[in-house]
Amino acid sequence: MSATPGPSTPSKKRSRWDADxxxxxxxxxxxxxxxxxxxxxxxxxxxxxxxxxxPPGRPEPTHxxxxxxxxxxxxxxxxxxxxxxxxxxxxxxxxEGSYGVVFRARDKQTGEIVALKKLKLDEEKHGFPITALxxxxxxxxxxxENVVNIREVVVGDTLTQVFIxxxxxxxxLKTLLTVMPSPFLQSEIxxxxxxxxxxxxxxxxxxxxxxxxxxxNLLMNNRGTIKVxxxxxxxxxxxxxxxxxxxxxxxxxxxxxPEILLGATTYSTAVDMWSVGCIFAELILKEPLFQAKxxxxxxxxIFKLLGPPTSTSWPDYQSLPLAKTITLPPQQPPQLxxxxxxxxxxxxxxxxxxxxxxxxxxxxxxxxxxxxxFSESPLPKHPDLFGSFPSAAAGEKRRKPFDSPSAPAxxxxxxxxxxxxxxxxxxxx
Amino acid sequence: xxxxxxxxxxxxxxxxxPSREDGIPFELEEDLRAYxxxxxxxxGVLLKQKQVAVATAQILFQRFWYVTSMKQFxxxxxxxxxxxxxxxxxxxxxxxxxxxNVYDLLLQRVSHRLTSTxxxxxxxxxxxxxxxxxxxSTFYDLKDALVVAEMQILKRLGFNVHVVxxxxxxxxxxxxxxxxxREDVCTRAWGYLNDALQTPVYALYPVPTIVSAAIFLxxxxxxxxxxxxxxxxxxxxxxxxxxxxxxxxxxxxxxxRERDVKTQKxxxxxxxxxxxxxxxxxxxxxxxxTQGS
Ligand SMILES: Nc1ncnc2c1ncn2[C@@H]1O[C@H](COP(=O)(O)OP(=O)(O)O)[C@@H](O)[C@H]1O
Ligand SMILES: [Mg+2]
Numbered sequence: 001m002s003a004t005p006g007p008s009t010p011s012k013k014r015s016r017w018d019a020d021x022x023x024x025x026x027x028x029x030x031x032x033x034x035x036x037x038x039x040x041x042x043x044x045x046x047x048x049x050x051x052x053x054x055p056p057g058r059p060e061p062t063h064x065x066x067x068x069x070x071x072x073x074x075x076x077x078x079x080x081x082x083x084x085x086x087x088x089x090x091x092x093x094x095x096e097g098s099y100g101v102v103f104r105a106r107d108k109q110t111g112e113i114v115a116l117k118k119l120k121l122d123e124e125k126h127g128f129p130i131t132a133l134x135x136x137x138x139x140x141x142x143x144x145e146n147v148v149n150i151r152e153v154v155v156g157d158t159l160t161q162v163f164i165x166x167x168x169x170x171x172x173l174k175t176l177l178t179v180m181p182s183p184f185l186q187s188e189i190x191x192x193x194x195x196x197x198x199x200x201x202x203x204x205x206x207x208x209x210x211x212x213x214x215x216x217n218l219l220m221n222n223r224g225t226i227k228v229x230x231x232x233x234x235x236x237x238x239x240x241x242x243x244x245x246x247x248x249x250x251x252x253x254x255x256x257x258p259e260i261l262l263g264a265t266t267y268s269t270a271v272d273m274w275s276v277g278c279i280f281a282e283l284i285l286k287e288p289l290f291q292a293k294x295x296x297x298x299x300x301x302i303f304k305l306l307g308p309p310t311s312t313s314w315p316d317y318q319s320l321p322l323a324k325t326i327t328l329p330p331q332q333p334p335q336l337x338x339x340x341x342x343x344x345x346x347x348x349x350x351x352x353x354x355x356x357x358x359x360x361x362x363x364x365x366x367x368x369x370x371x372x373x374f375s376e377s378p379l380p381k382h383p384d385l386f387g388s389f390p391s392a393a394a395g396e397k398r399r400k401p402f403d404s405p406s407a408p409a410x411x412x413x414x415x416x417x418x419x420x421x422x423x424x425x426x427x428x429x
Numbered sequence: 430x431x432x433x434x435x436x437x438x439x440x441x442x443x444x445x446x447p448s449r450e451d452g453i454p455f456e457l458e459e460d461l462r463a464y465x466x467x468x469x470x471x472x473g474v475l476l477k478q479k480q481v482a483v484a485t486a487q488i489l490f491q492r493f494w495y496v497t498s499m500k501q502f503x504x505x506x507x508x509x510x511x512x513x514x515x516x517x518x519x520x521x522x523x524x525x526x527x528x529x530n531v532y533d534l535l536l537q538r539v540s541h542r543l544t545s546t547x548x549x550x551x552x553x554x555x556x557x558x559x560x561x562x563x564x565x566s567t568f569y570d571l572k573d574a575l576v577v578a579e580m581q582i583l584k585r586l587g588f589n590v591h592v593v594x595x596x597x598x599x600x601x602x603x604x605x606x607x608x609x610x611r612e613d614v615c616t617r618a619w620g621y622l623n624d625a626l627q628t629p630v631y632a633l634y635p636v637p638t639i640v641s642a643a644i645f646l647x648x649x650x651x652x653x654x655x656x657x658x659x660x661x662x663x664x665x666x667x668x669x670x671x672x673x674x675x676x677x678x679x680x681x682x683x684x685x686r687e688r689d690v691k692t693q694k695x696x697x698x699x700x701x702x703x704x705x706x707x708x709x710x711x712x713x714x715x716x717x718x719t720q721g722s
Binding site: 071073075076077078079080081082125126127128130133136137140141143152153155159162235236 | 433434435436437438439442492495496513514517518520522525575576577579580583584585586587588589590591632634635
């Protein structure tokens with residue numbers, strides 16, 4: 001029996017995972033206690049009988065050469081409880097969004113400036129909200145140069161205070177577009193669009209739909225890099241959708257794809273691509289493409305710009321739940337060229353592939369990254385060559401952005417603000 | 430699928446679990462972990478919940494006890510909180526009210542077992558479930574406990590609740606080993622993976638190691654030989670290390686140990702932290718402190 005390695009405590013063995021340079025041979029070490037235990041196992045318990053003998057030890061044991069598919073254990077994060085929000089010093093409120101409040105704060109240990117987003121948890125009848133779980137999970141699983149980096153989730157004194165800690169990013173594109181004296185150059189638009197597309201492609205490859213892409217959810221730092229933020233409506237798209245299908249209460253109206261407007265309850269990555277098209281247009285126009293007050297107005301604006309859908313451009317149109325309630329305007333040619341007179345043919349082609357009615361035919365993020373628009377002159381500008389702007393989020397300049405309706409509704413909650421003030425003040429005193 | 434790495438307990442967390450620091454012996458902790466996972470499973474069956482949600486709940490439950498002591502939170506509450514949370518994570522949320530009803534039923538069943546005077550497990554009066562009164566406080570007490578448990582799991586795991594289940598990996602590995610046509614192999618290995626959900630291994634080892642252990646036990650049991658010579662060991666194909674595979678096998682094997690009636694009964698009594706504290710009071714001796722270090 002003593003030659004038979006019994007079940008061992010992982011601690012003994014796992015010291016090797018944690019220490020990279022450890023070349024100890026993997027001798028099976030056993031505490032006598034554990035050996036006694038395996039001995040005492042009832043012999044009639046089926047699998048125990050088949051307990052194998054260890055293969056003979058190798059003379060020169062080597063670490064397995066880990067394939068890229070199985071990262072070494074040391075790369076796995078450990079189980080780490082949330083820290084307290086008091087690890088951060090509150091600076092200023094950045095924005096009151098629909099789901100929470102965002103603050104600028106300083107890490108008291110490192111001095112780093114971060115953004116803290118307070119989640120709205122009060123009056124939850126169903127425990128921790130599933131939307132907040134999706135937001136945190138999506139952020140945690142999307143580690144990408146162009147997705148805002150989540151650092152940790154911290155908690156306050158009560159169970160209703162939960163904050164997402166992110167890298168602080170100086171600007172959001174919506175504010176930036178309103179304060180910029182002149183629009184972005186074509187070369188800059190290409191850079192921003194490429195970054196956005198690569199983030200979206202990355203998310204889609206991880207089965208994550210963002211479902212609320214718009215300029216106010218795109219952050220940009222002073223080094224010309226875009227970071228997709230606000231995964232508050234994100235969802236994995238392979239998941240069961242439940243009775244009733246996916247909700248239509250997603251995506252801020254102006255950026256909402258026509259299939260959602262027409263009541264589709266199964267939709268996919270293409271909804272994000274429509275939003276990317278709207279953002280592309282907005283970067284050129286320096287204002288949102290479809291500034292509609294309601295869904296009907298939005299549909300008619302879309303029909304006007306692209307020409308109404310036909311059975312060839314969108315074969316499934318008639319089968320959408322709300323299609324019958326809508327009277328299509330008479331056929332008319334698309335107005336895209338008139339709306340974007342200075343865009344090259346390639347640029348217009350990309351835009352119309354993004355703003356394609358049929359979600360099946362709409363271009364994917366991966367495909368869009370390869371579009372000729374990005375390889376024709378002027379080439380994308382290197383991010384380092386972007387000018388820097390005063391950061392409204394850091395309180396460097398007052399701003400008054402045009403107000404866009406939010407997804408699905410923007411609710412002010414000053415209680416949260418004052419709460420945070422109260423304890424931040426108490427703590428700083 | 431997501432490439433983000435799922436968290437695993439650190440070496441020091443494994444060496445000194447909070448429960449053992451509180452004087453709960455290694456074996457008792459292991460038994461209570463398994464009991465809690467069975468409890469989750471039973472609730473999942475009664476709720477007709479999807480297996481993925483139940484498995485996710487069990488893994489979160491196992492992780493939790495590397496950051497929290499069973500003296501501080503009851504395994505029943507945490508088990509149900511984990512099931513509630515995991516159901517959201519897997520996009521098949523359950524209604525609070527339904528979960529509370531099931532929890533109440535399971536609790537009543539346990540206390541019935543405990544109070545039935547017969548010493549034999551077979552001969553005891555029939556269990557009758559008394560639906561809870563919605564005017565009593567039980568509902569609200571259980572609801573509070575559930576909400577707190579869910580939040581505590583999130584908080585203490587730092588909101589990193591990413592879980593990777595082993596089934597897809599098993600299918601891949603069996604294919605690589607040319608074993609997919611053997612139905613007995615698939616079923617048995619699948620069964621070991623499910624049994625392993627009652628052990629801490631998913632909080633300790635990467636999935637490839639656990640899957641290798643399940644395949645190892647299966648092929649040994651069925652007398653199938655796979656390349657195991659020093660130069661050519663099949664598990665190395667899957668980046669598993671022998672002593673880890675072996676350790677996982679040990680965890681699974683220990684599940685099948687028989688417990689005597691007395692041990693079994695005392696486990697039932699420890700579904701709550703109250704029960705655990707009582708056990709600690711009755712068993713605090715120098716002996717229990719030296720165990721399992
Ligand atoms: N990491 C960050 N750095 C700087 N500002 C941020 C950051 N995250 C969010 N913001 C600001 O806060 C606003 C609201 O945040 P967001 O995550 O979009 O919340 P909501 O779901 O409420 O819209 C953003 O539009 C942006 O101006
Ligand atoms: Mg937002």
